[in-house]
Ligand SMILES: Cc1ncc(C[n+]2csc(CCOP(=O)(O)OP(=O)(O)O)c2C)c(N)n1
């Protein structure tokens with residue numbers, strides 16, 4: 001049986017302790033969390049948690065059911081099986097030696113990224129995109145020396161107008 | 164008119180139909196206790212908060228109502244955790260109110276502060292910290308609704324002391340609607356059509372009933388269904404009593420200490436209709452071998468139970484009672500053929516299994532623990548409410564007391580929690596004052612909550628404790644004997660109090676039987692005594708529970724006597 005990555009979009013009551021219920025469910029039952037993003041939706045009483053998790057089909061099924069069983073969970077969508085838009089944002093602090101600057105600017109341009117901060121020896125670059133795109137820019141910038149990276153984790157929405 | 168938080172709680176309890184509270188006071192709940200003294204709730208003052216929760220659990224199971232506990236913050240709250248975990252695993256509806264330090268002190272490691280909401284998050288169905296007195300009435304109503312609906316379970320409400328003192332107008336919605344919680348009671352009828360089809364095709368069907376059948380009060384419709392389809396029934400530890408233990412279609416309990424015929428039937432069945440069960444590993448043994456020739460239908464109100472441990476062919480999410488009622492209606496319209504003839508080979512096979520390999524033991528001069536349980540069954544005409552401790556005593560109670568009715572067997576099934584039986588008996592006795600309530604106990608387990616004997620005596624709750632005193636932590640010793648070369652490491656408990664004198668110290672009656680001919684007179688005297696009694700049965704020390712399936716083996720692979 002193969003382990004697959006799944007992106008779950010979980011609508012929850014926007015209340016203290018809800019995240020800990022979800023995190024506790026995952027640690028207590030030995031499920032994986034690869035990334036996790038939490039923020040309010042348009043309805044301030046509701047938050048959306050976007051989570052990337054891994055597991056066999058049967059485990060993913062359990063994860064979805066166990067999540068839905070939590071009293072504060074309103075809806076669980078598996079975006080892997082439904083049409084969705086997915087994005088992630090990263091900030092990359094890359095060394096900007098003078099001989100590399102032109103190259104960095106070109107990469108930034110190609111990936112439609114932005115330089116959002118400039119230091120004496122580095123640039124901070126902001127990029128959004130799919131996982132593939134972000135992995136690609138990281139690979140290209142690596143030779144210049146990456147100082148630090150912050151990734152937002154994935155966020156996603158259904159394409160369908162239902163949600 | 165504005166009420167204090169304490170008054171609001173009392174009024175909310177009243178509106179939920181609460182009559183009894185199992186509790187223990189302390190600093191953080193002084194306001195509740197002050198208010199309580201002006202109400203007419205029956206309050207059972209336990210001797211340890213774990214006892215309060217087990218008692219509420221016993222009360223809930225015997226009465227079918229929600230059990231209620233009230234305890235203080237800090238140690239009072241942490242003492243409830245084992246009881247809550249047990250109720251959670253067995254899906255028992257409880258509402259536990261814990262006091263908390265005043266809101267401004269939360270997070271400061273105040274005196275007797277613990278994060279009980281954090282601690283109990285994984286072992287409650289849901290829990291709350293009340294931050295504003297205005298929310299209290301609604302939260303209590305929600306808590307009762309969540310505890311008793313869907314798959315029931317314990318709900319904890321943590322209330323800071325300042326909230327008990329502050330005032331608000333009592334206001335609750337008429338009905339609770341939670342956008343995030345809406346259990347499915349009605350089964351999908353298309354799935355049930357499939358079930359009927361499978362029944363028509365099947366030649367070796369069995370029904371496997373669990374605690375969910377009892378919780379949903381589905382016993383009658385299950386019995387009707389079984390008799391009309393002539394399908395034999397096995398039931399998990401939690402399901403004992405859901406189907407009459409004296410019925411010809413009864414198979415006995417399955418699993419690690421199940422009957423030969425139950426386990427063999429599961430091994431050979433071509434159809435298993437499982438209802439309100441969760442396929443615990445103590446039942447399934449090696450999962451790959453479990454019911455491996457059978458199409459499995461799984462009826463459960465909790466979707467997470469389905470496909471969790473065992474893959475099933477027909478999942479049915481719904482309430483057991485509604486589902487069996489629908490199935491019975493569907494049966495009106497189908498011709499199942501000449502069932503007497505169709506079932507005969509299968510039922511004949513099962514009868515053979517029962518004849519050749521029944522539950523058995525041999526009684527000599529020393530008292531066999533099984534004999535004590537059989538005598539208890541005989542002398543109570545099978546009508547007592549039985550609670551148990553955990554270990555061999557629990558298994559012998561399950562094997563030899565033939566439960567005919569639901570809500571009569573009360574045991575810590577999922578957690579297997581020693582110390583459960585006495586407080587649970589107290590709770591059951593509160594719920595059913597005119598019933599005989601017996602805790603079938605082990606000498607080890609009874610010492611875990613024996614302090615509750617004081618509670619029984621104080622409140623004139625005439626519970627009977629039958630200690631199967633083998634001088635050992637018997638079940639663990641049995642595993643050491645069979646799987647650890649008889650290395651009895653720390654399972655000998657030959658030091659114990661004199662249980663007869665212990666009873667007397669509490670002002671109750673203590674009786675002892677050492678020879679087998681003393682068993683019956685002791686039980687008779689205990690049953691005739693309208694007060695709490697401890698019976699100390701000195702039983703054969705190294706008797707084992709058989710049959711036994713070694714952990715992880717296929718359940719058809721049984722060690723017989
Ligand atoms: C609270 C708790 N601690 C430990 C255990 C492990 N355990 C299971 S059965 C058992 C022995 C129980 O001894 P006793 O009450 O004398 O019952 P017997 O098996 O002898 O009938 C033990 C220690 C448990 N189930 N619960």
Ligand SMILES: [Mg+2]
Pocket residue numbers: 605606607631632633634635636637
């Ligand atoms: Mg013992």
